[in-house]
Amino acid sequence: MNEKQKIVSNIINALPQLQCRKCEYQDCESYAHAIVYDNEKVNKCEPGGKETSIQISSIKSSNKNIKANRINNYQIANIKIDECIGCTLCIKACPIDAIIGAKNQCHFIIEDQCNGCELCINECPVDCMELIDNVNNDSWVWPSLESEKSKKLYYQKLERINNINEQRQIQKDNRTKELLIKKYLENAFDREDLKHNKIKEYE
Ligand code: SF4
Ligand code: SF4
Numbered sequence: 788m789n790e791k792q793k794i795v796s797n798i799i800n801a802l803p804q805l806q807c808r809k810c811e812y813q814d815c816e817s818y819a820h821a822i823v824y825d826n827e828k829v830n831k832c833e834p835g836g837k838e839t840s841i842q843i844s845s846i847k848s849s850n851k852n853i854k855a856n857r858i859n860n861y862q863i864a865n866i867k868i869d870e871c872i873g874c875t876l877c878i879k880a881c882p883i884d885a886i887i888g889a890k891n892q893c894h895f896i897i898e899d900q901c902n903g904c905e906l907c908i909n910e911c912p913v914d915c916m917e918l919i920d921n922v923n924n925d926s927w928v929w930p931s932l933e934s935e936k937s938k939k940l941y942y943q944k945l946e947r948i949n950n951i952n953e954q955r956q957i958q959k960d961n962r963t964k965e966l967l968i969k970k971y972l973e974n975a976f977d978r979e980d981l982k983h984n985k986i987k988e989y990e
């Protein structure tokens with residue numbers, strides 16, 4: 788790992804791992820990359836707040852490891868179960884698979900997994916999602932086992948989506964090949980018919 792990669796890695800550790808995109812980047816890692824390689828501002832992680840900006844600046848200048856940081860009174864998502872229509876849109880939006888439910892059935896939040904990133908809330912077409920206080924744990928601390936678990940769940944989902952997309956691309960390529968072969972054969976039969984008809988004309 789070169790010096791810049793080490794700084795990226797330390798900045799990633801200084802970020803909350805919510806993968807909430809409030810920094811306008813795809814995830815915490817993309818934001819850390821932009822800070823180091825594109826000189827992006829250090830104050831764009833809204834959930835991390837001022838303390839996170841200060842830590843990132845200090846990592847950038849001295850690449851020192853950081854101390855733990857926290858969000859107090861953090862909230863998690865809730866689904867009003869009698870209003871959910873089971874559209875599955877929130878499952879697609881959740882970066883860490885913290886929602887379960889089948890199509891047309893009521894969905895549920897896995898409360899000890901939800902990190903309150905809010906990405907699902909505005910996806911709901913019937914407005915039956917809301918943020919509520921987390922009664923089991925009123926602060927989000929990072930780096931911690933919990934933030935590491937959230938990061939791991941995010942990368943597992945990314946990998947699964949990449950695999951599905953790869954499979955879809957393979958199926959699409961196969962269908963394109965089949966169509967090309969079909970077209971080639973149709974043209975070959977047409978050419979054969981034409982030849983046959985011309986021969987008949989001379990007979
Ligand atoms: S937690 Fe901060 S760095 Fe990570 S995606 Fe959200 S805003 Fe960006
Ligand atoms: S359930 Fe909603 S708020 Fe919780 S992690 Fe998933 S998308 Fe974020």
Ligand code: SF4
Pocket residue numbers: 866870871872873874875876877878888894910911912913914915916
């Ligand atoms: S987006 Fe709303 S209606 Fe659709 S499954 Fe999720 S909670 Fe239910």
